[in-house]
Amino acid sequence: MGAPKWPPYPHRSARPSEAVTRLWTARAARGMAAYSTIMTRRQFEALVDKALRRLPRKFRERISNIAVVVEDWADDATLAEMGIEPPDTLYGLYRGVDLTHRDSMYGNVLPDVITIYQGPITEDASDADDMAEIVRETVIHEVGHYFGLDDETMHRIENGEDL
Numbered sequence: 001m002g003a004p005k006w007p008p009y010p011h012r013s014a015r016p017s018e019a020v021t022r023l024w025t026a027r028a029a030r031g032m033a034a035y036s037t038i039m040t041r042r043q044f045e046a047l048v049d050k051a052l053r054r055l056p057r058k059f060r061e062r063i064s065n066i067a068v069v070v071e072d073w074a075d076d077a078t079l080a081e082m083g084i085e086p087p088d089t090l091y092g093l094y095r096g097v098d099l100t101h102r103d104s105m106y107g108n109v110l111p112d113v114i115t116i117y118q119g120p121i122t123e124d125a126s127d128a129d130d131m132a133e134i135v136r137e138t139v140i141h142e143v144g145h146y147f148g149l150d151d152e153t154m155h156r157i158e159n160g161e162d163l
Contacts (some may be wrong), residue, residue, distance in 0.1 A: 025043060039131065045070050045117045047132050051139035059143065066096070067111045068139075073119040089120045092138040099146030114142040 039047075040074020047050060048070060052060075074082075074090040116138055125131035137158075142156045 007058075014100065016110045039118075039128070041070065041118065041121060044122070044131075044135075047135040048116050048139060049136060051136040052143075055140070055143060059147070061097075063143070065109070066114060068114045070116050070118055072117065074115075074117055075078045090117055091121050091134065092142040094142045096146065098146055098148040113161035114139070114146070116142070119127065147148070 039162065048068060052068060074084075076095065078093065079085070082090065082093070088099075094112065094114045095115070097106065097109075116135065120129060121134050121138065125134055141154055144157075149157075
């Protein structure tokens with residue numbers, strides 16, 4: 001069967017990494033789809049909305065002045081700014097002033113933004129359920145940044161470690 005014809009995502013200009021090509025080849029050899037579940041933007045946004053609605057009420061009630069958007073992929077400038085080199089990428093990104101850095105002078109500002117990147121999540125998910133779980137974890141992770149948690153603290157929480 002071999003690797004699928006490039007590009008499965010026409011909006012991407014770069015060729016797939018060796019690891020992605022190996023993954024596609026392995027999936028094709030097992031009779032699996034070369035790349036994951038394809039989902040419309042509207043369906044994907046519904047997953048993001050569902051993840052936000054399922055946040056515990058005590059957190060949902062404290063979220064304000066924040067926009068959650070879905071984009072295809074993080075652009076090269078964003079990846080460079082975050083120090084991320086291919087084949088790594090981002091599932092999500094929080095940009096703003098987290099709650100721990102706001103004071104009485106904070107106000108009259110544009111909303112903070114959480115961006116969820118559909119392309120890499122779609123590419124990495126094995127099926128629709130896996131995609132929903134990755135979206136849920138990504139939303140929780142980015143909302144954690146809004147509340148002032150850094151990556152190290154969130155990874156410890158995700159791994160069940162005591163804080």
